[in-house]
Amino acid sequence: MSKVKWTKEQEAAIQTKDCNLLVSAAAGSGKTAVLVERIVRRILDEQQPLAVDRLLVVTFTNAAAREMKERIDLALTKCLREDPTNEWLQKQRLLLNKAFISTIHAFCLDLIRQNYYRLTLPDGLALDPAFCISDDVESALLKIEVLENLFEEKYKI
DSSP states (O other), X not given: OOOOOOOHHHHHHHHOOSSOOOOOOOTTSSHHHHHHHHHXXXXXXXXXXXOGGGOEEEXXXXXXXXXXXXXXXXXXXXXXXXXXXXXXXXXXXHHXXXXXXXXXXXXXXXXXXXXXXXXXXXXXXXXXXTOOOOOHHHHHHHHHHHHHHHHHHHTOO
16 A cells, blocks of 8 residues: 555564554654554455454554544545545445544543443442543542542641
């Protein structure tokens, strides 16, 4: 698909099939480009095409996940320009919005939400199905509250 000159390691990461794959490298080393190339090649594979919504791709930041989806969309759009009647590509482009390309945190949160009834807390209590994740402001306020309560309890006269 791409005309980029990949390193031996990058090419191996792109071409490896039939297994889970962890791509780990330094910032700016081309991880996103490698993963996008890998995904697009798997979608375009003539022997065993893979639907984009069957993939799990996790990153560490929302920006990286968004960038990856954008790059995949651009690659699929380019392929569609070359072959506009390709129904498989048209479908994959539509399915991209359903693809699980997100942060590891979002993946874990989704997993917990789908299976909360199976989880048991250390006290033997069940997880409340209405649980939520606090944002940065709420976390900071909770920390201050806990710290104030701790000081109040420990330094009573």
